[in-house]
Amino acid sequence: MTVIDVRDLRKTYGSTVAADSVSLQVEAGEVVGILGPNGSGKTTTVECIAGLRRPDSGSVRVAGLDPAAERDQITRMVGVQLQQAGLQGKLTVREALDLYASFYDDPADGPALAESLGIGPKLDARYDNLSGGQKQRLAIALALIGRPRIALLDELTTGLDPRARRTVWGVIEQARDAGTTVVLVTHFMEEAQHLCDRLVLIADGRVVAEGSPRELIGSAGAPTTMTFTPSAPVRLDDLAQLPHV
Numbered sequence: 001m002t003v004i005d006v007r008d009l010r011k012t013y014g015s016t017v018a019a020d021s022v023s024l025q026v027e028a029g030e031v032v033g034i035l036g037p038n039g040s041g042k043t044t045t046v047e048c049i050a051g052l053r054r055p056d057s058g059s060v061r062v063a064g065l066d067p068a069a070e071r072d073q074i075t076r077m078v079g080v081q082l083q084q085a086g087l088q089g090k091l092t093v094r095e096a097l098d099l100y101a102s103f104y105d106d107p108a109d110g111p112a113l114a115e116s117l118g119i120g121p122k123l124d125a126r127y128d129n130l131s132g133g134q135k136q137r138l139a140i141a142l143a144l145i146g147r148p149r150i151a152l153l154d155e156l157t158t159g160l161d162p163r164a165r166r167t168v169w170g171v172i173e174q175a176r177d178a179g180t181t182v183v184l185v186t187h188f189m190e191e192a193q194h195l196c197d198r199l200v201l202i203a204d205g206r207v208v209a210e211g212s213p214r215e216l217i218g219s220a221g222a223p224t225t226m227t228f229t230p231s232a233p234v235r236l237d238d239l240a241q242l243p244h245v
């Protein structure tokens, strides 16, 4: 079943064309990654799906609804992690989780979610006193606290260290296993490969390629490059004799 259906989405800001003509579909239960260079229209597309922006033309349907027109129903089923969460500085992590949980009918357990994201010890810390990575993980917790049918996660793990990134991956996998459809924007190929069933590449406001991570990497035809620092001098000629090098 198609839960997100975007057709010929166009959105401009003055003379800037943010999304030129974006079309993409997401099936229920999928984890779809949106990749592309900065300024290519990824956030604009996600914001239109979330109902936070109204497209100039084209259509967006989320579970059959128009997110810009039917905000009430959309916010009940969609969890959103935006690049700048902008919570009030004096709010504690616990208060933020309680507040967001109160918006939903059947929310997850906030402290348990914080614990699984590695910010359990920060429940009583104020938002202003969190590190960038802790704020990022709180934003992910707030996106998932309502057990949303659909999670939209913009720049999921940008700014997180490798261990925190893997912790987040585990939480996203749990959400997927519980039935959440996930759309995430990422710049990390490893993350896309690990988490995503399907990738959508956006450039200059258009979808330029899509497919499974394996299909896309295969079609790029790029050779695999490994970089390493040897602990002792090596002769390059010896390496070149190895199969596949």
Ligand code: ADP
Pocket: 013, 016, 017, 018, 019, 036, 037, 038, 039, 040, 041, 042, 043, 044, 045
């Ligand atoms: P991405 O997420 O791929 O980096 P965005 O959707 O954020 O791309 O932005 C696409 C283009 O639209 C960029 O040129 C950006 O500067 C511009 N843009 C985004 N939001 C606004 C806005 N609120 N006002 C004006 N221009 C914007």
